[in-house]
Amino acid sequence: MKQAAAQAAIAYVPMDSMVGVGSGSTANHFIAELGRIKHKLQGAVASSEASAQRLKQLGIPVLELNSVDELPVYVDGADEITRHLAMIKGGGGALTREKIVAAVARKFVCIADETKLVDVLGKFPLPVEVIPMARSHVARELLKLGGQPEWRRGVVTDNGNVILDIHNLEILKPIELETTINQIAGVVANGLFARRGADVLLLGTGRGVQTLTRH
Ligand code: 5RP
DSSP, X not given: OHHHHHHHHGGGSOTTSEEEEOOSHHHXXXXXXXXXXXGGOOEXXXXXXXXXXXXXXXXXXXXXXXXXXXXXXXXXXXXXXXXXXXXXXXXXXXXXXXXXXXXXXEEEEEEEEGGGBOSSBOSSOEEEEEOGGGHHXXXXXXXXXXXXXXXXXXXXXXXXXXXXXXXXXXXXOHHHHHHHHHTSTTEEEESEEOTTOOSEEEEEETTEEEEEEOO
């Protein structure tokens, strides 16, 4: 189902353009699909070192985001997504760069299998990237929001920071919570993608790939 969604995303990549590429197992399927059309691409901007490595191995040029004027599309997976196309991302720890590349892209195409579609976000622990010296302070502040933050021990992000995963949240107002968490000193980014959610969801299901668009 992940592979089928990834394959369907190729239709959203304009020919002879740059493409933003996410991280994770579904994004890896998309990278493999890009390999088949690499002669039609200018190159890619990757949201993680791991994805950059995979793209380079396939001979796809990887550019720094700062050297790119515009990005027509960004394709990435999600840990959870609603029918309004708000997401939790960051299961793989790449949330900050994913958010930055997504912010530049004109269109965000989310590729996911049907298990990722939820009515309410929050069963999947919400990742928060934190400056290391702020870890305990941020954890105390997150407790006040009603969830249980847990340090993802042993994980250092591509930006040299740590991750706190917030368990047991029922996120009824994702835009508000995204904004609130961003206000805590020491937070770099959080895994709620609600202010800038996806524009299109390609959902791999047992009955084929369903397309949902943001209204
Ligand atoms: C990584 C992410 C991924 O998109 C998310 O974890 C989904 O992963 P997968 O495609 O392996 O299910 O946000 O930071």
